[in-house]
Amino acid sequence: MNITSVGVIGGGVMGRSIAVDLLFHGFQVVLVDLSGEILDAAFQEIMRNIRFSALVKKSLPLINPEEAAQNIQLTTVLSEVGQCDFIIENVTEDWAVKEGIYRKLDEICRPEVCFGVNTSCISITKVGSVTGRSGQVIGMHFMNPAVLKPSIEVIKGYYTSEATIQLVNQFLALMEKEAIIVEDLPGFVSNRVSHLFMNEAAFVVMDQVASPEAVDRIFKQCYGHKMGPLETADLIGIDTVVKSLDVLYESYQDSKFRCCPMLRKMVDAGRLGKKSGQGFYVYG
Amino acid sequence: MTHEMTSYEETISSFILKHINQSELDYDLRIFEEGLVNSLFAIELMTFLEKSFKIKIRIVDLDMEHFQSVHSIAAFVNNKQAEVHHA
Numbered sequence: 001m002n003i004t005s006v007g008v009i010g011g012g013v014m015g016r017s018i019a020v021d022l023l024f025h026g027f028q029v030v031l032v033d034l035s036g037e038i039l040d041a042a043f044q045e046i047m048r049n050i051r052f053s054a055l056v057k058k059s060l061p062l063i064n065p066e067e068a069a070q071n072i073q074l075t076t077v078l079s080e081v082g083q084c085d086f087i088i089e090n091v092t093e094d095w096a097v098k099e100g101i102y103r104k105l106d107e108i109c110r111p112e113v114c115f116g117v118n119t120s121c122i123s124i125t126k127v128g129s130v131t132g133r134s135g136q137v138i139g140m141h142f143m144n145p146a147v148l149k150p151s152i153e154v155i156k157g158y159y160t161s162e163a164t165i166q167l168v169n170q171f172l173a174l175m176e177k178e179a180i181i182v183e184d185l186p187g188f189v190s191n192r193v194s195h196l197f198m199n200e201a202a203f204v205v206m207d208q209v210a211s212p213e214a215v216d217r218i219f220k221q222c223y224g225h226k227m228g229p230l231e232t233a234d235l236i237g238i239d240t241v242v243k244s245l246d247v248l249y250e251s252y253q254d255s256k257f258r259c260c261p262m263l264r265k266m267v268d269a270g271r272l273g274k275k276s277g278q279g280f281y282v283y284g
Numbered sequence: 285m286t287h288e289m290t291s292y293e294e295t296i297s298s299f300i301l302k303h304i305n306q307s308e309l310d311y312d313l314r315i316f317e318e319g320l321v322n323s324l325f326a327i328e329l330m331t332f333l334e335k336s337f338k339i340k341i342r343i344v345d346l347d348m349e350h351f352q353s354v355h356s357i358a359a360f361v362n363n364k365q366a367e368v369h370h371a
Contacts, residue, residue, distance in 0.1 A: 032329065038328075048330070048331055049327055051330070051341075052326065052327045052331075052341070052346065054343060054346045055326050055327075055329075055330065055346040055347075055348060055351070056323035056326050056348075057323075062343055094322060144324075145323065145324060148323055213305060220319055221319075226319070226322060227322065235324070281305050282305065283301070283302075
């Protein structure tokens with residue numbers, strides 16, 4: 001099957017980032033979210049990234065923002081992805097929300113269409129089980145900014161077929177990416193490990209062992225990481241980190257995933273990280 | 285150095301300092317190479333420069349050399365302002 005149009009469900013941080021990547025690589029995009037306000041903000045950010053991403057990745061094709069704008073449709077109506085050749089879903093890490101979306105997508109989309117689940121922790125097998133096409137459901141864990149990442153973590157659900165894996169490999173090749181294929185257990189590889197770092201870093205700050213700056217500097221300047229764990233948590237969104245930790249804790253029943261109380265307090269206070277202007281750091 | 289350049293440097297430096305949560309910044313420090321800011325910040329910086337200095341950044345301007353340090357960013361803004369005034 002030829003993929004020319006992609007339905008992106010969810011216009012948050014990752015949905016926007018993936019839409020930019022798809023537009024740079026010549027795909028038609030239908031971006032769905034709940035409100036016109038979110039979609040307007042998403043469109044502005046997508047266009048900014050289309051204009052300026054060449055600064056940070058020289059090999060990107062030079063595309064005219066006005067032409068790119070013609071290749072993206074923004075809508076609050078989920079059924080408008082009905083004609084898309086592939087779906088990438090990025091809604092909130094909440095099973096009740098995801099379940100509802102997948103049941104609807106299964107009715108809306110053509111039978112041959114595959115669903116890429118962009119999730120931090122939710123089981124791909126479980127997502128597949130609420131559709132009539134579990135062989136065509138596959139985890140696609142993109143990282144932000146998608147356009148700069150050469151690889152993504154791809155997760156095989158219990159029933160994900162070889163044909164689906166092949167299709168995703170071909171699709172990713174068109175996006176100049178490679179799949180790193182892993183099995184389906186909660187958190188996969190990336191989040192099962194990275195959330196331990198972020199959570200423990202939050203405990204370190206709560207216990208007044210070090211400031212957020214000091215924690216992040218140790219990771220950057222001593223370990224050579226590009227970002228520290230608390231900057232990363234701010235970028236992902238503290239609320240998303242908390243939700244992922246809760247899923248990991250519930251899945252493994254292992255106390256190592258118990259969420260740092262300070263992270264919950266930050267969520268209650270609206271300090272969600274970069275997207276709210278304040279998390280561990282304050283943003284302009 | 286012109287009064288405008290000094291003022292550009294102060295505005296740019298204060299934007300970067302806010303982002304990195306520090307109180308001082310060497311205007312010659314190569315902020316990307318030194319890991320003070322990352323590629324995500326580059327997009328924010330472009331948006332900030334366009335809004336704050338009423339300039340239009342074009343595709344041909346997207347060369348990281350222009351944006352390595354406070355000095356080089358201010359020089360870039362200065363040149364863009366000159367373009368506007370001569371247009």
